[in-house]
Amino acid sequence: MNPLCDVELRYTSLESIDFGTGGQLYGTMEGTASGERLRGTLRLTNLAPRRADNVNMPTLRGVLDAHARVFVTTFTFRTADSRYSWLNTTFGVLEGVLDSVGVGGVARGRAYGCEATVPR
Numbered sequence: 024m025n026p027l028c029d030v031e032l033r034y035t036s037l038e039s040i041d042f043g044t045g046g047q048l049y050g051t052m053e054g055t056a057s058g059e060r061l062r063g064t065l066r067l068t069n070l071a072p073r074r075a076d077n078v079n080m081p082t083l084r085g086v087l088d089a090h091a092r093v094f095v096t097t098f099t100f101r102t103a104d105s106r107y108s109w110l111n112t113t114f115g116v117l118e119g120v121l122d123s124v125g126v127g128g129v130a131r132g133r134a135y136g137c138e139a140t141v142p143r
Contacts (some may be wrong), residue, residue, distance in 0.1 A: 026058065029057050035051045039118045048054065052066070055122040056087060062091075063088050063089035063090050069082065090122075095117070095121070113136045118133060
Protein backbone atom coordinates (compact mmCIF):
# COMPACT_ATOMS: atom_id res chain seq x y z
CA MET A 24 0.00 0.00 0.00
CA ASN A 25 1.10 3.56 -0.73
CA PRO A 26 0.37 6.16 1.96
CA LEU A 27 -1.63 9.10 0.59
CA CYS A 28 -1.73 11.42 3.59
CA ASP A 29 -2.24 11.73 7.33
CA VAL A 30 -5.78 12.63 8.38
CA GLU A 31 -6.95 14.43 11.51
CA LEU A 32 -10.71 14.70 12.11
CA ARG A 33 -12.84 16.17 14.90
CA TYR A 34 -16.58 15.89 15.44
CA THR A 35 -18.45 19.18 15.20
CA SER A 36 -21.75 17.47 16.10
CA LEU A 37 -22.69 13.94 17.13
CA GLU A 38 -25.98 12.21 17.87
CA SER A 39 -26.54 8.63 18.95
CA ILE A 40 -29.82 6.83 18.32
CA ASP A 41 -30.39 3.61 20.26
CA PHE A 42 -32.57 0.94 18.66
CA GLY A 43 -32.28 -1.45 21.60
CA THR A 44 -30.25 -4.02 19.64
CA GLY A 45 -27.92 -1.64 17.88
CA GLY A 46 -28.37 1.88 16.74
CA GLN A 47 -27.08 4.66 14.58
CA LEU A 48 -24.54 7.44 14.98
CA TYR A 49 -24.88 10.62 12.98
CA GLY A 50 -22.16 13.21 13.14
CA THR A 51 -20.49 15.97 11.20
CA MET A 52 -16.73 16.26 11.14
CA GLU A 53 -14.03 18.67 10.05
CA GLY A 54 -10.35 18.08 9.65
CA THR A 55 -7.25 18.09 7.54
CA ALA A 56 -5.38 15.84 5.17
CA SER A 57 -1.62 16.39 5.08
CA GLY A 58 0.95 14.64 2.95
CA GLU A 59 3.44 15.18 0.16
CA ARG A 60 0.97 14.44 -2.63
CA LEU A 61 -2.38 15.23 -1.00
CA ARG A 62 -3.21 18.16 1.29
CA GLY A 63 -6.39 20.00 2.15
CA THR A 64 -9.30 20.49 4.50
CA LEU A 65 -12.09 17.97 5.02
CA ARG A 66 -15.80 18.32 5.76
CA LEU A 67 -17.54 15.00 6.36
CA THR A 68 -20.67 13.33 7.65
CA ASN A 69 -20.60 10.00 9.42
CA LEU A 70 -23.76 7.91 9.31
CA ALA A 71 -22.50 4.88 11.22
CA PRO A 72 -24.68 1.90 12.03
CA ARG A 73 -24.01 0.45 15.48
CA ARG A 74 -24.16 -3.32 15.70
CA ALA A 75 -25.84 -5.19 18.54
CA ASP A 76 -22.36 -5.90 20.00
CA ASN A 77 -21.86 -2.09 20.31
CA VAL A 78 -19.33 -1.86 17.44
CA ASN A 79 -19.74 1.22 15.24
CA MET A 80 -19.26 0.87 11.49
CA PRO A 81 -18.14 4.31 10.18
CA THR A 82 -19.63 5.40 6.87
CA LEU A 83 -17.95 8.65 5.87
CA ARG A 84 -19.01 10.95 3.03
CA GLY A 85 -17.70 14.40 2.38
CA VAL A 86 -15.58 16.90 0.55
CA LEU A 87 -11.82 17.35 0.38
CA ASP A 88 -10.88 20.92 -0.47
CA ALA A 89 -7.38 20.37 -1.79
CA HIS A 90 -4.94 23.24 -1.55
CA ALA A 91 -4.06 22.46 -5.15
CA ARG A 92 -6.12 20.40 -7.55
CA VAL A 93 -4.28 17.86 -9.64
CA PHE A 94 -5.78 17.34 -13.07
CA VAL A 95 -5.29 15.28 -16.22
CA THR A 96 -7.00 16.12 -19.49
CA THR A 97 -6.62 15.38 -23.19
CA PHE A 98 -6.52 17.65 -26.20
CA THR A 99 -6.26 17.62 -30.00
CA PHE A 100 -5.13 20.24 -32.49
CA ARG A 101 -6.54 21.53 -35.74
CA THR A 102 -4.46 23.78 -37.97
CA ALA A 103 -4.16 24.77 -41.61
CA ASP A 104 -0.64 26.13 -41.14
CA SER A 105 1.66 23.71 -43.00
CA ARG A 106 4.47 24.29 -40.50
CA TYR A 107 2.32 22.69 -37.81
CA SER A 108 0.37 20.14 -39.86
CA TRP A 109 1.93 17.33 -37.80
CA LEU A 110 -0.24 18.54 -34.90
CA ASN A 111 -3.40 17.47 -36.76
CA THR A 112 -2.55 13.83 -36.01
CA THR A 113 -1.23 14.39 -32.49
CA PHE A 114 -3.25 13.38 -29.47
CA GLY A 115 -2.21 15.32 -26.38
CA VAL A 116 -2.30 14.77 -22.65
CA LEU A 117 -1.96 17.58 -20.12
CA GLU A 118 -1.28 16.94 -16.46
CA GLY A 119 -1.00 19.70 -13.93
CA VAL A 120 -2.04 21.45 -10.76
CA LEU A 121 -4.64 24.20 -10.34
CA ASP A 122 -4.08 26.36 -7.25
CA SER A 123 -7.70 27.55 -7.00
CA VAL A 124 -10.89 27.49 -9.02
CA GLY A 125 -12.08 30.92 -10.08
CA VAL A 126 -10.85 34.18 -11.52
CA GLY A 127 -7.16 34.54 -10.75
CA GLY A 128 -6.59 30.81 -10.27
CA VAL A 129 -3.31 29.64 -11.77
CA ALA A 130 -2.75 26.28 -13.46
CA ARG A 131 0.65 24.86 -14.29
CA GLY A 132 1.52 21.59 -15.91
CA ARG A 133 3.19 19.75 -18.75
CA ALA A 134 1.70 18.78 -22.10
CA TYR A 135 2.66 15.53 -23.82
CA GLY A 136 2.12 14.60 -27.46
CA CYS A 137 1.16 11.01 -28.23
CA GLU A 138 2.11 9.81 -31.67
CA ALA A 139 1.42 6.55 -33.48
CA THR A 140 4.18 3.99 -33.07
CA VAL A 141 2.75 1.17 -35.19
CA PRO A 142 4.82 0.75 -38.36
CA ARG A 143 2.99 1.72 -41.53
